[in-house]
Amino acid sequence: MPATGDLPELGFYGLAGHSSSPRDLLGQVRDGERLGLGSVFLSERFATKDAATLSGAAGAVSERLGIATAATNHNTRHPLVTATFAATMHRLTGGRFALGLGRGFDLLFDVMGLPRVTSAQLEDFIGIMRRLWRGEAVVDHHGPAGDFPYLNQDASFDEDIPILLTAMGEKTLEFAGGVADGVVLHTFFTDETLSRSVQAVRRGAEKAGRDPAGVRVWSVLATVGDHLDEEQRLRKLVGRFATYLQGYGDLLVRVNGWDPAPLARFRTDDLVSGFPGAFDAIGTAEQLEHVATLIPDEWLAASATGSAAVCARRVLDQFDAGADGVILHGVTPDEVEPVVAAYRDVRPEGFASGARRNPGRS
Numbered sequence: 001m002p003a004t005g006d007l008p009e010l011g012f013y014g015l016a017g018h019s020s021s022p023r024d025l026l027g028q029v030r031d032g033e034r035l036g037l038g039s040v041f042l043s044e045r046f047a048t049k050d051a052a053t054l055s056g057a058a059g060a061v062s063e064r065l066g067i068a069t070a071a072t073n074h075n076t077r078h079p080l081v082t083a084t085f086a087a088t089m090h091r092l093t094g095g096r097f098a099l100g101l102g103r104g105f106d107l108l109f110d111v112m113g114l115p116r117v118t119s120a121q122l123e124d125f126i127g128i129m130r131r132l133w134r135g136e137a138v139v140d141h142h143g144p145a146g147d148f149p150y151l152n153q154d155a156s157f158d159e160d161i162p163i164l165l166t167a168m169g170e171k172t173l174e175f176a177g178g179v180a181d182g183v184v185l186h187t188f189f190t191d192e193t194l195s196r197s198v199q200a201v202r203r204g205a206e207k208a209g210r211d212p213a214g215v216r217v218w219s220v221l222a223t224v225g226d227h228l229d230e231e232q233r234l235r236k237l238v239g240r241f242a243t244y245l246q247g248y249g250d251l252l253v254r255v256n257g258w259d260p261a262p263l264a265r266f267r268t269d270d271l272v273s274g275f276p277g278a279f280d281a282i283g284t285a286e287q288l289e290h291v292a293t294l295i296p297d298e299w300l301a302a303s304a305t306g307s308a309a310v311c312a313r314r315v316l317d318q319f320d321a322g323a324d325g326v327i328l329h330g331v332t333p334d335e336v337e338p339v340v341a342a343y344r345d346v347r348p349e350g351f352a353s354g355a356r357r358n359p360g361r362s
Helices: 024-035 049-059 081-090 106-112 118-132 168-178 193-209 230-256 261-268 283-292 307-319 337-346
Strands: 006-014 037-042 064-070 097-101 139-144 147-150 163-166 182-184 216-225 302-306 325-329
Touching: 006 024, 006 049, 006 064, 006 337, 024 037, 024 147, 024 168, 024 337, 037 049, 037 097, 037 325, 049 064, 049 081, 049 216, 081 118, 081 163, 081 230, 097 118, 097 182, 097 193, 106 337, 118 139, 118 147, 118 168, 147 302, 193 216, 193 230, 216 230, 216 337, 230 261, 302 307, 307 325
Parallel strands: 006 037, 006 325, 037 064, 064 097, 097 163, 163 182, 182 216, 216 302, 216 325
Antiparallel strands: 139 147
16 A cells, blocks of 8 residues: 555546557556555447456456446446446455446447437436346336346345446536436546536436435546656647547537637648548657647646646646546556656645545545
């Protein structure tokens, strides 16, 4: 255990972005625990980033670290398979696991031949999960998540497994506050957008008759300090931001209240319009330098950059805006180690002393 204590309010993404070496996660999890970080979040990509496999690996090489999928999609697995995955992780880790779900991408589901994800499906699916984990049998179910004649795990179950939802838009944030135990926001939210997002989650919880403070809200902060070399900074900041603009730029611009004109210029740029993949994965340094000229500084400022001390103060800004936890995004634990050390210097005494290891628990 780190001599200076754990930091349950901080998390990181395992195998952030694109990765063809899933075994790298093992070292990242060990490093995260060594630094005292609270949780590892695991995204899913349909190549070498299967959420269930990565979760099991993280659980096997950790003792204190919270583990969450952020996110997997409910429509890519049968409900009984997902329930089994989560129950297995829950017992494997002694209660450190949270099942994180997200909407995913409509166009991807279209080409995969899967139904697009709706809020009604998610709410129905979450209800099925919780019933199964309580040891109930789901009989003759006909709902938005599907038709299931009979689902059952174990009548002796009484598993308390939190569910997270990833969300961006106001309606989805309110919905998440009403049905989920925790919410994971998105990278490159301004402080004002973060504050509004937290308020939307709390509002949704209150409307649903739930304790607004009982829903744990995680900010996702791109943390790209000056201690990284220039090409790394370009890829992790500009490359990642450009990749988001490629995928769902309209939504990111809208939730932040930004002028959409720079997004239109970005899309019509000769390099961008004909680019064959994700900028953070295959962009060269020269290409990323060009892309940096297309993105307003104001947009990129919704991150933590500069010295380790400046980055640490940006982490505190997230809490001031209402977040319960901060995911240091785009970097491995060893890459963010100077920022974590600087954060310890400015962290208020006794801060987050009651925070739980499980990232889905407030």
